[in-house]
Amino acid sequence: MYVGRSIYMKVFYHNLLGGVFANKTEAKNINTKYKYSILTEINDDFRDYDNKFTFALLNPELNLYNIWQQTNNPLLENKKWSDNNHYKVEGYNNITILADRNSTACVWGGLTLNHSDNLIDGCPGGYDWFFTIGYVGQEWETTDKIPSNDSKVNIVSLWVKVIENKYNILQSCIVDYSNKLNFVILAFIMILE
Secondary structure: OEEOOEEEEEEEEEEHHHOOOOOHHHHHEEEOOOEEEEHHHOOHHHOOOOOOEEEEEEEOOOOEEEEEEEOOOHHHOOOOOOOOOOOOOOOOEEEEEOOOOEOOOOEOOOOEEOOOOEEEEOOOOOOOOOOOEEEOOOOOOOOOOEEOOOOEEOEEEEEEEEOHHHOOEEEEEEEEEEOOOOEEEEEEEEEEO
8 A cells, every 4th residue: 555655564454244353363463355464574674764663544434544653563562551541652653643532531542452352452541442453352332343433343454654775675567368267367466575
């Protein structure tokens, strides 16, 4: 995905047509049509010059997204349980925030580990778990949807910015026409070294 001139790589996708995640381990690494996660592959190679990760959280049904930076990988950022629900994750830098939430239980502030309801969420200083990544189907008021900002969604994806000078990117298009199948096959190949 391109945002401006920056390339982002999908590291997480969840569509409830595939159900919820069986557990947090599955939410970290899976490759199916409706559940995709390579969160464990986010490493220091994705850090920008200021030593931060840049993420994009997309809610396509709502036409809302958040783009921000944070110092820690969300899998290594612990939730701060406190009365200060305005806490932000370490190194948080707001770039574009369209899906916001400002309540006593949750204020958007980057992604952090959660306790039981999901793998990570965007309520780093509160007890709630909105902006859910890796929903494991715990009870809440609407169990057939994923908690987003103030809305409930079926689809969510998370992307990390690719640092161009740290990778050699090869893009190639291959077109092959098959008379027997009578359709065109188009392949887009992206190799990261």
